[in-house]
Amino acid sequence: MxxxxxxxxxxxxxxxxxxxxxxxxxxxxxxxxxxxxxxxxxxxxxxxxxxxxxxxxxxxxxxxxxxxxxxxxxxxxxxxxxxxxxxxxxxxxxxxxxxxxxxxxxxxxxxxxxxxxxxxxxxxxxxxxxxxxxxxxxxxxxxxxxxxxxxxxxxxxxxxxxxxxxxxxxxxxxxxxxxxxxCVMAEGRCSLSSYVTGKSPNKTGVCSPASHVAYEETGAGLASKLGGFTINRFAQGEPAGYPTLCKGRFAANDKVSYLFEEPxxxxxxxxxxxxxxxxxxxxxxxxxxxxxxxxxxxxxxxxxxxxxxxxxxxxxxxxxxxxxxxxxxxxxxxxxxxx
Amino acid sequence: MSIDGKDAKITLGPLLFNWPEAKRRDFYFRVADEADVDSVILGEVVCSKRTPFMTKLWEEVIERMRAAGKEPIMSTQALILSSREMGWMRDIVADPGIYYEANDIAVADMLKGRPHLIGPMMNVYNEGTLATLARGGADRVCLPFEMSGETTAVIAKAGIMEVEAFVYGRMPLAIAARCYHARAYNLPKDNCRYVCNLHNDGMTVDTLEGKPFLTVNGTQTMSYTVNNLAAEIPQYLEMGVSRFRISPHDVDIVRIADLFRGVLLGRVEPQQVLDETEGLVDGAPNSNGFFYDEEGLRYKVAE
Missing domain, CATH: 3.20.20.70 (Aldolase class I)
Structure with a gap:
C-alpha cells in the first residue's frame, strides 16, 4: 500500500x-x-x-x-x-x-x-x-x-x-x-535505437547502448559513433558527449544542426x-x-x-x-x- | 496453421507523407482501378494539421474502393495530444459501416465491441497483450516494425487474431510532439507552412559525413532504408501470417503490389522483387534486419 x-x-x-x-x-x-x-x-x-x-x-x-x-x-x-x-x-x-x-x-x-x-x-x-x-x-x-x-x-x-x-x-x-x-520522441514508441544497434528500450531496456559506441579521431575532429554512424563530431578542446541517437548533429535541408534535440x-x-x-x-x-x-x-x-x-x-x-x-x-x- | 499464398491478402497501408490533394486523389483512383490489393487503408496517421483538408477526399475514395471490390479501412492518429484531436478521432470512427485501424489505445477503446485492426504503432509484443485487445473486439493486428520473425511466429501460432506483416516501405521508427520538418526549415510548428509536403518520400537526414541515415516526415522519424521482406514471405506463410502490408511511396505502387502478389502465388522469385525495387525510393537500399532480430537498417541474405 x-x-x-x-x-x-x-x-x-x-x-x-x-x-x-x-x-x-x-x-x-x-x-x-x-x-x-x-x-x-x-x-x-x-x-x-x-x-x-x-x-x-x-x-x-x-x-x-x-x-x-x-x-x-x-x-x-x-x-x-x-x-x-x-x-x-x-x-x-x-x-x-x-x-x-x-x-x-x-x-x-x-x-x-x-x-x-x-x-x-x-x-x-x-x-x-x-x-x-x-x-x-x-x-x-x-x-x-x-x-x-x-x-x-x-x-x-x-x-x-x-x-x-x-x-x-x-x-x-x-x-x-x-x-x-x-526523451524527445514519445516514450515507448521509438525504435531508433534498434534500427541502428538492434537493441531497443521496448525490447531490451536499453537505448543507444555503450556496447555499440565508438569514438574515432578524424581529420575534422573527434567523432562519436553509434553502430558505425557518426552521431556527433567535436573540435579539439570541445567536450565530447555520449552519442545518444536523438541528441546528435545531423544534416538535413542542407543545414547541419541538432535536428531532433540539443544535448x-x-x-x-x-x-x-x-x-x-x-x-x-x-x-x-x-x-x-x-x-x-x-x-x-x-x-x-x-x-x-x-x-x-x-x-x-x-x-x-x-x-x-x-x-x-x-x-x-x-x-x-x-x-x-x-x- | 500455415497459409496458402493464394489465400493471403495484400493491404495498402496508410499514406504517411503529405502529398498534395490532387496527387493523393490520382494515386488512390489508380489504386482503385489497377492495383492488385485487397484492402486499402486511408486516413491521416502522422499529423492532425494535415487532416482538415482531406475529409471530402476520403469519402470519395472510400466509395471508389468499394466500387472496385477493395476493402476500405480508415486509420487514425498515432499520437493524440489534445481534446480537439480526440474529438476528431471520435468523429472519424463514428461510421459503423467502416472498418478502422487504431494506432493508440484510446481509439482502440472507442472501437470496443466492434471488429477493428490494431495498427503497427501500437505496442503489441506478445500474446498476452493481443488476447486483452481481442476481448475489446480487435480481430486483426499489424505487428510493430521491430518485431522479429521468431516472435511473429509465436504470435501467429497463438491464433488469437489475423496477423499482418509490414513487408514494403520505409519504417516509422518514432513519433514526437515536435515537428522536425518545421525545425529543419527554422519554422515553429504552429506556423509550419506545411513544409513536409516538399518531400514525397520524406526528408533525408545525413550524418556529418554525408551518409544517409534517417528520414524525417513531419513529427515522424522513419528509416532511411526501405523495409523489404519479399524473401521472408514463404516463412511468414508457414507461420500463419495471412496479410501483407505495402506502404505507399512515390513509386509505381501498382507494380510493387504485382511483384508481392507474384511472390505469394509462387510466380515471382523474391530475388526479382529485391532487384527491381532496390534504390527506387531516393536511392535507398532495402533492409530486413528486424526480421532477424538484428539492426533494422541491415539487409541479411537468408541462408
Missing part, C-alpha cells in the same frame, strides 16, 4: 518526490536525502534501465524495501519493457516478486502485464509507465477502467496547460518528469509552482544510471523546493544554480515554444 500517496495527514498541495535508485546504495542515498518514494528495477531485461552494474536482485530489493519503509519512504518497481511473445515468465515473476517482497507499486507498460498484475497480484498498486505513452485522459482511463491503475507517468509530449486540462478529466494520479535525461537535460525546478498548479501528484527525477553524489544533490534540492512550495515560501535560487552543472537545460515539451 502506498503510504505516502495515501497519507491523509499530508496537505493536498504537497507533491510526492519520486527518486531514482539504480543500486541499493543509491536507494539509501535517495531516502536519506529526502525522497518520499524511490523507484528501481530488477537486474534483467524486465526494466528500461537494463545497464551493466545497475539494478537489484531479489534479496537487495527486500533489504531496500525494509530500509525505505523504516524511513517512511515508498518503493516502486519498474517492470516497464515489453515482453516478447513466448517468453513472458521473467516479467510475470518480476511482478509476483515485487508484490511478495513488499514493494508499494509496480510500474508497468505492457497491456497484457497490467492485466496480469490486476489478476495475480491485486494487492500491489499498479502505475502506468511513461513507456506506455498514455497521453490523453481517454487512454489513461482505459487503463483505469479495465485494470485499476492508480497512477500514470505522463509522456514528455504535453505542455503544462495540457497536463492541467488532462487532470480535469481523469481520477488517476499523474506523475511527471522534472529533472534529468529527456540538453530537463530541469523544471524553477517551474514547480506551475507544475503543482497543473494538478500533478508526483514529481519524477530521471537517473537510475547516475552516481550517489548526483542523486544526493538533486534529491536534496528538489526536496527543499517541494517543502518550500508546501509552506508557500520562495524557491531557493542558489539551490537552482547549484544544480545546473554548466550543461544546457530545457523545460522541454512542458513549454509550448519547444514543440
Amino acid at each position: 502506498s503510504r505516502v500517496a495515501r497519507d491523509p495527514s499530508r496537505p493536498v498541495t504537497s507533491l510526492e518526490l519520486v527518486c531514482p535508485a539504480g543500486t541499493p546504495a543509491a536507494l539509501r542515498t535517495a531516502v536519506d536525502a529526502g525522497a518520499h518514494t524511490v523507484y528501481c528495477g530488477f537486474r534483467d531485461e524486465t526494466n528500461a534501465r537494463n545497464f551493466p552494474g545497475l539494478n537489484f536482485n531479489r534479496e537487495e530489493l527486500r533489504d531496500g524495501v525494509a530500509y525505505a519503509h523504516d524511513h517512511g519512504a515508498d518503493v516502486l518497481v519498474a517492470i516497464n519493457t515489453f515482453p516478447a511473445a513466448g517468453n513472458l515468465d521473467p516479467w510475470y515473476r518480476a511482478i509476483d516478486d515485487a508484490a511478495r517482497l513488499g514493494a508499494d507499486a509496480v510500474i508497468l507498460a505492457d497491456i497484457g502485464l497490467v492485466e496480469y498484475a490486476k489478476d495475480n497480484a491485486p494487492n500491489i498498486r499498479r502505475h502506468l509507465s511513461v513507456q506506455a505513452a498514455a497521453s490523453t485522459p481517454e487512454g489513461i482511463n482505459y487503463y483505469a477502467n479495465n485494470f485499476g491503475i492508480a497512477r500514470v507517468v505522463l509522456p514528455r509530449v504535453l505542455t503544462l496547460p495540457e497536463i492541467k486540462e488532462l487532470n480535469r478529466h481523469t481520477e488517476v494520479e499523474t506523475e511527471v518528469f522534472v529533472f534529468g535525461g529527456l 540538453v537535460s530537463l530541469n523544471l525546478l524553477e517551474m514547480l509552482p506551475e507544475v503543482a498548479d497543473a494538478g500533478v501528484t508526483a514529481l519524477k527525477i530521471e537517473g537510475r544510471q547516475r552516481g550517489k553524489a548526483y542523486v544526493e544533490k538533486v534529491v536534496k534540492a528538489f526536496r527543499r523546493a517541494v517543502d518550500a512550495l508546501e509552506k508557500g515560501q520562495q524557491l531557493d535560487a542558489a539551490a537552482i544554480a547549484d544544480l545546473t552543472e554548466g550543461g544546457q537545460e530545457t523545460a522541454g515539451a512542458y513549454r509550448k515554444a519547444w514543440h
Whole structure:
C-alpha cells in the first residue's frame, strides 16, 4: 500500500518526490536525502534501465524495501519493457516478486502485464509507465477502467496547460518528469535505437547502448559513433558527449544542426509552482544510471523546493544554480515554444 | 496453421507523407482501378494539421474502393495530444459501416465491441497483450516494425487474431510532439507552412559525413532504408501470417503490389522483387534486419 500517496495527514498541495535508485546504495542515498518514494528495477531485461552494474536482485530489493519503509519512504518497481511473445515468465515473476517482497507499486507498460498484475497480484498498486505513452485522459482511463491503475507517468509530449486540462478529466494520479535525461520522441514508441544497434528500450531496456559506441579521431575532429554512424563530431578542446541517437548533429535541408534535440537535460525546478498548479501528484527525477553524489544533490534540492512550495515560501535560487552543472537545460515539451 | 499464398491478402497501408490533394486523389483512383490489393487503408496517421483538408477526399475514395471490390479501412492518429484531436478521432470512427485501424489505445477503446485492426504503432509484443485487445473486439493486428520473425511466429501460432506483416516501405521508427520538418526549415510548428509536403518520400537526414541515415516526415522519424521482406514471405506463410502490408511511396505502387502478389502465388522469385525495387525510393537500399532480430537498417541474405 502506498503510504505516502495515501497519507491523509499530508496537505493536498504537497507533491510526492519520486527518486531514482539504480543500486541499493543509491536507494539509501535517495531516502536519506529526502525522497518520499524511490523507484528501481530488477537486474534483467524486465526494466528500461537494463545497464551493466545497475539494478537489484531479489534479496537487495527486500533489504531496500525494509530500509525505505523504516524511513517512511515508498518503493516502486519498474517492470516497464515489453515482453516478447513466448517468453513472458521473467516479467510475470518480476511482478509476483515485487508484490511478495513488499514493494508499494509496480510500474508497468505492457497491456497484457497490467492485466496480469490486476489478476495475480491485486494487492500491489499498479502505475502506468511513461513507456506506455498514455497521453490523453481517454487512454489513461482505459487503463483505469479495465485494470485499476492508480497512477500514470505522463509522456514528455504535453505542455503544462495540457497536463492541467488532462487532470480535469481523469481520477488517476499523474506523475511527471522534472529533472534529468529527456526523451524527445514519445516514450515507448521509438525504435531508433534498434534500427541502428538492434537493441531497443521496448525490447531490451536499453537505448543507444555503450556496447555499440565508438569514438574515432578524424581529420575534422573527434567523432562519436553509434553502430558505425557518426552521431556527433567535436573540435579539439570541445567536450565530447555520449552519442545518444536523438541528441546528435545531423544534416538535413542542407543545414547541419541538432535536428531532433540539443544535448540538453530537463530541469523544471524553477517551474514547480506551475507544475503543482497543473494538478500533478508526483514529481519524477530521471537517473537510475547516475552516481550517489548526483542523486544526493538533486534529491536534496528538489526536496527543499517541494517543502518550500508546501509552506508557500520562495524557491531557493542558489539551490537552482547549484544544480545546473554548466550543461544546457530545457523545460522541454512542458513549454509550448519547444514543440 | 500455415497459409496458402493464394489465400493471403495484400493491404495498402496508410499514406504517411503529405502529398498534395490532387496527387493523393490520382494515386488512390489508380489504386482503385489497377492495383492488385485487397484492402486499402486511408486516413491521416502522422499529423492532425494535415487532416482538415482531406475529409471530402476520403469519402470519395472510400466509395471508389468499394466500387472496385477493395476493402476500405480508415486509420487514425498515432499520437493524440489534445481534446480537439480526440474529438476528431471520435468523429472519424463514428461510421459503423467502416472498418478502422487504431494506432493508440484510446481509439482502440472507442472501437470496443466492434471488429477493428490494431495498427503497427501500437505496442503489441506478445500474446498476452493481443488476447486483452481481442476481448475489446480487435480481430486483426499489424505487428510493430521491430518485431522479429521468431516472435511473429509465436504470435501467429497463438491464433488469437489475423496477423499482418509490414513487408514494403520505409519504417516509422518514432513519433514526437515536435515537428522536425518545421525545425529543419527554422519554422515553429504552429506556423509550419506545411513544409513536409516538399518531400514525397520524406526528408533525408545525413550524418556529418554525408551518409544517409534517417528520414524525417513531419513529427515522424522513419528509416532511411526501405523495409523489404519479399524473401521472408514463404516463412511468414508457414507461420500463419495471412496479410501483407505495402506502404505507399512515390513509386509505381501498382507494380510493387504485382511483384508481392507474384511472390505469394509462387510466380515471382523474391530475388526479382529485391532487384527491381532496390534504390527506387531516393536511392535507398532495402533492409530486413528486424526480421532477424538484428539492426533494422541491415539487409541479411537468408541462408
